[in-house]
Structures are given as structure tokens and as C-alpha cells.
Amino acid sequence: MAVYTDITETDLKHFLAQYDVGELTSYKGIAEGVENTNFLLHTTKDPLILTLYEKRVEKSDLPFFLGLMQHLSERGLSCPLPLPRWDGELLGELSDRPAALISFLEGMWLRKPEAKHCREVGKALAGMHIAGEGFEIKRPNALSLEGWKVLWEKSAERADEVETGLEQEITAELAFLEAHWPKNLPAGVIHADLFQDNVFFLGDGLSGLIDFYFACNDLLAYDVSICLNAWCFEKDGSYNVTKGSALLEGYCSVRPLSAEERDALPVLSRGSALRFFLTRLYDWLTTPEGALVVKKDPLEYLRKLRFHRHISSVAEYAPAIEVAS
Ligand SMILES: Nc1ncnc2c1ncn2[C@@H]1O[C@H](COP(=O)(O)OP(=O)(O)O)[C@@H](O)[C@H]1O
Numbered sequence: 523m524a525v526y527t528d529i530t531e532t533d534l535k536h537f538l539a540q541y542d543v544g545e546l547t548s549y550k551g552i553a554e555g556v557e558n559t560n561f562l563l564h565t566t567k568d569p570l571i572l573t574l575y576e577k578r579v580e581k582s583d584l585p586f587f588l589g590l591m592q593h594l595s596e597r598g599l600s601c602p603l604p605l606p607r608w609d610g611e612l613l614g615e616l617s618d619r620p621a622a623l624i625s626f627l628e629g630m631w632l633r634k635p636e637a638k639h640c641r642e643v644g645k646a647l648a649g650m651h652i653a654g655e656g657f658e659i660k661r662p663n664a665l666s667l668e669g670w671k672v673l674w675e676k677s678a679e680r681a682d683e684v685e686t687g688l689e690q691e692i693t694a695e696l697a698f699l700e701a702h703w704p705k706n707l708p709a710g711v712i713h714a715d716l717f718q719d720n721v722f723f724l725g726d727g728l729s730g731l732i733d734f735y736f737a738c739n740d741l742l743a744y745d746v747s748i749c750l751n752a753w754c755f756e757k758d759g760s761y762n763v764t765k766g767s768a769l770l771e772g773y774c775s776v777r778p779l780s781a782e783e784r785d786a787l788p789v790l791s792r793g794s795a796l797r798f799f800l801t802r803l804y805d806w807l808t809t810p811e812g813a814l815v816v817k818k819d820p821l822e823y824l825r826k827l828r829f830h831r832h833i834s835s836v837a838e839y840a841p842a843i844e845v846a847s
Pocket residue numbers: 524552554555556557558559560571602624625626627628719720732733734735
């Protein structure tokens with residue numbers, strides 16, 4: 523669940539009076555998600571999402587996230603649009619939390635995506651990378667090499683509780699990634715968390731992307747590697763080459779990957795697998811028993827990381843992929 527902060531109807535009505543959104547008719551907490559508290563609101567106008575930003579989100583980052591959604595939406599990407607208050611501000615406060623109203627996006631996330639959906643995700647990711655051009659505010663990726671080291675320092679001592687030998691393996695992996703991380707690839711605004719639960723579909727058509735709260739400036743191909751990890755493995759841990767091919771072909775049909783980006787995909791995929799392994803491991807070790815949040819399995823990402831270590835060329839992800847020369 524992710525309703526960390528409760529609200530009263532009276533406070534909510536006061537909050538809504540600052541917006542041109544009609545009268546509140548009903549509201550309910552949304553169980554999905556892990557970072558923030560979300561409510562679905564029905565009003566005499568359109569349905570809305572109310573987000574209360576919880577402690578893991580830096581308040582100083584909110585202008586980046588909200589401004590980015592506006593920027594992408596203005597450039598034709600289907601994503602939630604933050605609503606301005608009467609005074610023009612995008613951010614308010616409710617129950618002592620920073621709070622925003624964003625437009626409700628129609629659609630559902632897919633529990634069992636197929637290759638055709640991976641193709642749509644690839645296209646949408648490339649569309650987002652292009653639409654992100656020209657966005658003025660910058661936000662460095664706090665969860666890249668330096669951030670991974672900090673997370674690892676907090677978990678290393680207890681890592682062998684999760685699997686014997688992990689402390690040594692991950693320390694060596696970090697050293698490898700530090701030595702081999704690509705430096706001169708095209709960079710821009712990336713989503714950085716485009717997992718299944720953040721992509722909505724209506725039937726087989728992709729209706730939009732949500733949850734821009736890890737978005738930042740980083741290598742565009744790193745975002746592709748995140749999607750390869752999130753969309754192209756089966757529940758049994760095996761890589762699905764049909765899905766990988768569809769995702770990469772979809773991406774390249776909108777924004778072709780250069781030869782350098784293509785060659786970097788195995789190392790980038792090791793990095794993105796490590797990133798999700800580390801945040802999940804940290805949560806696994808620190809979330810108290812009985813907390814009302816579903817802990818995600820770090821070992822799923824350890825297995826993906828180990829898979830990528832054996833990849834020597836992008837052809838193993840997608841045999842027929844064509845890249846820009
Ligand atoms: N703009 C939106 N339109 C429709 N549903 C949304 C929207 N934003 C969030 N949701 C719903 O809230 C859930 C959690 O949102 P998300 O942004 O992923 O939260 P978190 O950042 O806490 O992980 C989503 O799975 C979805 O069901």
C-alpha cells in the first residue's frame with residue numbers, strides 16, 4: 523500500500539478551494555505505489571490524482587518533477603499534467619506534506635506484457651527522450667555510481683544475510699562499473715523508473731507514462747537498459763529475446779541508438795540491475811516487519827545482473843537490431 527499520510531475531508535476541501543476543479547464528490551486512497559501517498563478524487567469536473575510527497579522525495583526536486591511533466595505534456599507526450607492553483611503555483615501543502623493535483627490518466631498497467639507492448643514502451647521511451655530536449659531545470663541522477671556506493675555502504679555489512687558471498691560480489695561489481703562506466707554517450711532527461719506499473723495501456727495501445735519522481739539527467743541509453751531489465755525478463759528469471767528485440771526496435775524506430783550506445787548496453791544493464799538491487803536490498807534490510815508496504819525482492823535484480831555479465835554484444839539482447847551508423 524502507499525497511503526502513508528491521511529487527510530480529512532475538511533482539510534481536503536480547503537486545499538481544493540485553491541484550484542479551479544469544481545466540488546469534491548468523493549475521494550479514496552490508492553493502495554499501489556511505494557514512494558508517495560496518492561488519492562483518487564472525483565469532483566463535479568474531471569477526476570484527479572492528489573499526491574502528497576513523502577520523506578524520500580526532496581522538496582527542492584519538486585519543481586523539476588512538476589515542470590518536467592508540464593514540459594513533456596506540452597510536447598505531446600501522454601503523461602499527467604500538474605494543475606495550477608488560482609495563484610499559478612503548482613505546489614501546495616496538505617496534512618503537513620507538500621502536495622500537488624495532477625490530471626488523471628486513463629488506462630491500466632499490464633500484469634503480463636507481451637512483445638507488442640514492449641515495442642510500444644520502447645517507442646514511448648524514445649518519444650520521452652526527444653520531448654525532454656530543451657527542459658531547462660537540471661537534476662543529476664542521485665542513483666548513479668556515487669549514489670550506489672552510498673547505498674552499498676549502508677547495506678554491505680548485512681548483505682550476506684540475504685545471500686552468502688554477496689558482500690564480496692557486489693563490492694567487486696561496483697569496482698568494475700566504476701572502471702567501465704561510459705562517459706561520452708548522449709545524455710538528457712530520463713524517466714529512470716519505467717517499470718510496468720508506470721506505463722498505462724488502453725487495450726493494446728499505450729495510453730501514457732506516469733511516476734516521474736526518479737526522473738533526472740543521465741545517459742539516454744541507461745534508461746533503455748532500465749526498460750530491458752524491467753520488461754524483458756520472465757518470472758522464472760529468463761531473458762526473453764523476443765521482448766528485448768521488440769523493445770529495442772521500438773526505441774530505435776523513434777530515436778536510433780548509435781553504435782557506441784549499443785555497445786554500452788551490457789555494462790549499462792549491469793548498472794541498472796545493480797541500481798534496483800541496491801534500493802531493494804536497502805529496503806529489504808531496513809523496512810520493519812509489519813510495515814504496510816510490499817517489499818520487493820532484491821534477488822530478482824541480482825539474477826538479472828549476473829545474466830548481463832555474460833553478454834558480450836547487443837546482438838544477444840536483440841539479434842536483428844539495426845543501429846544508426
Ligand atoms: N496521473 C495518474 N492517473 C491515474 N492513476 C494514477 C496517476 N498517478 C498515479 N496513479 C495511480 O497511483 C498509483 C501509484 O502512483 P505512483 O506515481 O507509481 O506512486 P509512487 O511514486 O508512490 O510509486 C499508480 O499505480 C496508479 O494506480
